[in-house]
Amino acid sequence: MKAEIITIGDELLIGQTIDTNSAWIGWELSSAGFDVRRRTSIHDNRDEILNALSEAAERKPELVIITGGLGPTSDDITKQTLCEFFNTKLVPDREVLEMIEKMLRRRNFPMNENNRRQAEVPESCRVLPNAAGTAPGMWFEKDGTIFISMPGVPGEMKYIMQEHVLPDIKKRFRSQVIIHKNIMTYGMPEARLAEILEQFEAELPENIKLAYLPSFGVIKLRLTGTAGTLNEIEPLIGAQTSKLYNIIPDLIFGEDEQTPEMAVGQLLKIKKLTLSLAESCTGGFLAHRITSVAGSSEYFAGSLVAYSNNVKTGILGIDPAILASDGAVSSRVAAGMAEGARKLFKTDLGLATTGIAGPSGGSADKPVGMVWIAVSSDSGTITEKHIFSTDRIANITRFSLAAMNLLRLQIINR
Amino acid sequence: MKAEIITIGDELLIGQTIDTNSAWIGWELSSAGFDVRRRTSIHDNRDEILNALSEAAERKPELVIITGGLGPTSDDITKQTLCEFFNTKLVPDREVLEMIEKMLRRRNFPMNENNRRQAEVPESCRVLPNAAGTAPGMWFEKDGTIFISMPGVPGEMKYIMQEHVLPDIKKRFRSQVIIHKNIMTYGMPEARLAEILEQFEAELPENIKLAYLPSFGVIKLRLTGTAGTLNEIEPLIGAQTSKLYNIIPDLIFGEDEQTPEMAVGQLLKIKKLTLSLAESCTGGFLAHRITSVAGSSEYFAGSLVAYSNNVKTGILGIDPAILASDGAVSSRVAAGMAEGARKLFKTDLGLATTGIAGPSGGSADKPVGMVWIAVSSDSGTITEKHIFSTDRIANITRFSLAAMNLLRLQIINR
Secondary structure (H helix, E strand, O other): OEEEEEEEOHHHHOOOOOOHHHHHHHHHHHHOOOEEEEEEEEOOOHHHHHHHHHHHHHOOOOEEEEEOOOOOOOOOOHHHHHHHHOOOOEEEOHHHHHHHHHHHHHHOOOOOHHHHHHOEEEOOOEEEOOOOOOOOEEEEEEOOEEEEEEOOOHHHHHHHHHHHHHHHHHHHOOOOEEEEEEEEEEOOOHHHHHHHOHHHHHOOOOOEEEEEEEEOOEEEEEEEEEEOOHHHHHHHHHHHHHHHHHHOOOOEEEEOOOOHHHHHHHHHHHOOOOEEEEEOOOOOHHHHHHHOOOOHHHOEEEEEEEOOHHHHHHOOOOOHHHHHHHOOOOHHHHHHHHHHHHHHHOOOEEEEEEEOOOOOOOOOOOOOOEEEEEEEEOOEEEEEEEEOOOOHHHHHHHHHHHHHHHHHHHHHOO | OEEEEEEEOHHHHOOOOOOHHHHHHHHHHHHOOOEEEEEEEEOOOHHHHHHHHHHHHHOOOOEEEEEOOOOOOOOOOHHHHHHHHOOOOEEEOHHHHHHHHHHHHHHOOOOOHHHHHHOEEEOOOEEEOOOOOOOOEEEEEEOOEEEEEEOOOHHHHHHHHHHHHHHHHHHHOOOOEEEEEEEEEEOOOHHHHHHHOHHHHHOOOOOEEEEEEEEOOEEEEEEEEEEOOHHHHHHHHHHHHHHHHHHOOOOEEEEOOOOHHHHHHHHHHHOOOOEEEEEOOOOOHHHHHHHOOOOHHHOEEEEEEEOOHHHHHHOOOOOHHHHHHHOOOOHHHHHHHHHHHHHHHOOOEEEEEEEOOOOOOOOOOOOOOEEEEEEEEOOEEEEEEEEOOOOHHHHHHHHHHHHHHHHHHHHHOO
16 A cells, blocks of 8 residues: 655755654554555646646656645745646635634734635645645545645644545545554664674564664664554564564663653652753753653753852852862763752752753863763762764754763662 | 755654754755756665665766665665665775774773674775764765765764765855855734735745745744855845845844844843843743853853742742732742742842643633743833743743843843
């Protein structure tokens, strides 16, 4: 069961917008048993759109999902081109018009000509109402292929997919089941991990495949299994997952879409522990990762982003003499920060980062990319040093991941 | 001058990885005068790769950039398939082998069979050395089209692009100049902005186009100009940019890739003001945005992420009676937090957020998505209320953007 994704928009091709839509759609379609064979991005241009549609049609997939080009502004021409491809014409749709009117009233915006044009739809399509925005989705069928066109605004596309497209295509198609299982690891580079898992991979059953997906030190191991039924494939994937836990127990922090912050949050909840942070180089990003998990207020008290040295001494109580002798990026300052956070916020655990995110500010002794991390608890304080890259944003991410991993291992080994 | 981008990897199609590479490449190529006509993503599969290469070749672009499928693990088959397409064979490359050995020594990792395979390259290609990783780039030419294959790891791809590909293609091609100018706005929804700018758009010269690129309330207005030379197009784009400043002065916070945090940082620097934060619902994300700007320590002292009410009263000095009567999400608590941050961190300005990020925790009076923002300075404290969506991560972003915009307008109007 094949599917293709076509995303339309100059901004995607010139790189002003990152195409997160097709990632989301790809995930949903493959979870629904589709093999997403191709993703194509093209200009907001009649010929390009017609070519991409014809080429996709020739490969005879069961499904083509199209996003973009349905906004209210005049750079959008998809709807007219779809009429041409499906040999139909635009007609006003009363239901869509009412929906747009209602939405504009709620937000207190007046209706304008742009909004009125959004209520026109190709005559031959089935309209997929869009409660999240003003442009509806459209369902076409031609020579055995379903074509679905949706707006490019992520919230609107997701609404139409979840409310209409996914339920309808699941009803229509019953097929081979493809399941993906992710095992999330941290702490070992890809080439070395591949060496450790060489025999594991060689021994995998024929219908299970392994892939490595690295990102800032987190390596997602993806097992993909294919079978006639879920009952057939799930135990096989389960057995391989258990095998991985035996080979690399300390490296695995979670499964599927679990993030390090979710893993840490779950551990804190289970062990009924509270956490606070003192952040220098991570500048609030660590707190953001922790609080991006819904329900984090249960175990997270707060963070002191101590960007200046005055804040480190004044609010966190770091001894100015240590700051002067060891420097801000040092084991003793990291330890003092973690202890200071624990006291200030009155929590069981304190986690701290102090380092040089870059791009400048490094020295021979303390290069850009160096970080000291500390975890403080009633059983004492431990610190750890890492050296990463020279890219500021990458370093902020890597520092935060290293900090969460140290915290995770400390909680587990308590 | 046409270009295409082909990205290879199952993870891109099933949506486990978001394709940031092609956005980056698209931006660089279009800045170099290329019209990026198509972006295609395909599986790590011999037939799919051969088809995509042949189809791209048939459209006769001057340039095809290929990323992915060159990693050390066995799910990667691009190199073998490139040999087939270009009718050549893999041979060991001494220079690449030495580079890999050197890199592994520095990181203290042993050389393994996977690394050794990475030192093999197709005989007919020009090797593009990769100092950022182990897999080199490869430059092929066939029937007037240049094909360049690079690893999919973003840091490595960027290194090879910047060191080899971009300088070489700029030397080879001299062409029409395409320039993009972004005007960054905040505070007006797309359909209404389009109405305000309708006449502006109608009066644009023929070789300048306008596009709207919205993201969480930030709308990027993109002017794209085409001409024979830079000298011809730059004044035209400049004149249209000035016109925009006259029509929507308060909405514009920056140009090109300037983010709200860069705009705020620049204003703080120019006016020699210091800033601190007290964050509840934004949970450190606002501090992260501010500190993601290199050099932010010059004006940013720190943030108190006050996730629990105890922290709001204990550390920020919010009156518990106000917290009890008005609730944490209220104008007076937001004001108290901004004032508390200003005192705690001893800064000129204090910025605070308190709201309900969701997905749960809302009420009829205070729905999910509601936020109070406050800015405190020596001239007093002002507060502002917004109601956004029900999505936690979207809300955290929108709250932070609204807070930065209020701060920006306060600094400008000081």
